[in-house]
Amino acid sequence: MAEFRQNSSGVWQQAFAGDVFNTAVYLKRLSAETGVAFASTTGKDMLSQQLRQYCERVSLDIRWLKSHESRSCGLYFIQTDEQGERQFSYYRERSAARTLVQQFTAADWCAISEQTDWVFYSAITLSILSAEDRKRFIEHLMRLRRQGVKLAFDTNYRASLWESCDSARTWVYCAIDNSDLVFAGTEDMAGILNCPAITAKQLANELAELSVPELVLKAGKEEVGLLVDGDYLTFAVEPVSKVVDTTAAGDSFNAGYLAALLNGQPLSERVQWAKTLAAQVIQYPGAIIPESAMPTMVPNKSDHQHG
Ligand code: ADP
Numbered sequence: 001m002a003e004f005r006q007n008s009s010g011v012w013q014q015a016f017a018g019d020v021f022n023t024a025v026y027l028k029r030l031s032a033e034t035g036v037a038f039a040s041t042t043g044k045d046m047l048s049q050q051l052r053q054y055c056e057r058v059s060l061d062i063r064w065l066k067s068h069e070s071r072s073c074g075l076y077f078i079q080t081d082e083q084g085e086r087q088f089s090y091y092r093e094r095s096a097a098r099t100l101v102q103q104f105t106a107a108d109w110c111a112i113s114e115q116t117d118w119v120f121y122s123a124i125t126l127s128i129l130s131a132e133d134r135k136r137f138i139e140h141l142m143r144l145r146r147q148g149v150k151l152a153f154d155t156n157y158r159a160s161l162w163e164s165c166d167s168a169r170t171w172v173y174c175a176i177d178n179s180d181l182v183f184a185g186t187e188d189m190a191g192i193l194n195c196p197a198i199t200a201k202q203l204a205n206e207l208a209e210l211s212v213p214e215l216v217l218k219a220g221k222e223e224v225g226l227l228v229d230g231d232y233l234t235f236a237v238e239p240v241s242k243v244v245d246t247t248a249a250g251d252s253f254n255a256g257y258l259a260a261l262l263n264g265q266p267l268s269e270r271v272q273w274a275k276t277l278a279a280q281v282i283q284y285p286g287a288i289i290p291e292s293a294m295p296t297m298v299p300n301k302s303d304h305q306h307g
Pocket residue numbers: 185186187188218219220221223224237238239240243246248249250251253274275278279282
């Protein structure tokens with residue numbers, strides 16, 4: 001999506017962002033040797049063209065970035081009010097990305113099966129699809145999984161994008177149950193479960209009956225939980241003293257985790273890379289921090305018990 005953010009002088013600044021897009025950009029930065037493709041649909045409008053150029057500039061593979069004839073790039077505007085609260089306005093009802101399932105041919109799915117090891121998507125991906133496309137999308141992903149592609153999913157929940165909370169719960173549980181790796185945010189899941197709050201441990205118990213090989217529980221600055229092979233592990237988060245903007249905290253966390261996993265790192269290092277990048281990202285405004293501000297990840301070669 002194209003992001004428009006008003007700075008303190010009232011000037012609008014434009015960037016590109018979106019949850020899986022942010023994860024793709026950060027993953028590529030952390031893991032230059034990994035091929036990272038951004039699969040979606042843009043329009044043919046000016047912003048869509050610039051988004052495509054941006055992807056190429058940051059070395060994202062756009063072989064599965066389709067373009068729709070008449071629809072255009074989704075937009076959102078962020079303004080900060082006098083109390084410092086951020087307000088978002090979305091213009092995405094007719095975005096090109098909503099048609100992504102219709103753009104992908106059987107040959108594309110076949111190529112994805114042959115040319116990728118992992119597919120990562122989120123509850124936002126599901127939310128913007130029609131009910132019929134959502135069903136087709138999940139069926140395609142399940143077929144990919146049977147063909148050996150691993151699936152990673154994030155429970156990113158935006159209530160306004162769903163027709164109902166019940167529908168969100170049904171689809172998110174279906175996605176979780178059919179994934180190899182799941183990132184579940186406690187705030188997102190509290191919304192989906194329609195409860196005021198849930199801890200990482202409670203969420204692990206709630207999701208334990210679903211068959212997820214690697215479940216990562218994100219609870220903001222409280223903790224990170226992992227449920228792997230029936231074992232529950234917990235990791236402390238060192239709180240950042242001056243949080244500037246939490247946009248993309250979860251997206252960058254996912255990228256850090258995935259980069260470490262693809263690098264063959266053990267569970268504790270996956271969490272460490274994830275926390276380190278997220279802690280840095282929240283000290284800068286906007287979703288994508290300057291490349292010069294990226295932390296350096298040092299691969300740990302000594303402990304590969306879960307690699
Ligand atoms: P999501 O945005 O997906 O719901 P969280 O809000 O849990 O995810 O944040 C993702 C990660 O960002 C956390 O797991 C943590 O590592 C990091 N994080 C978030 N807030 C803070 C904070 N105040 N201090 C340090 N790290 C934080």
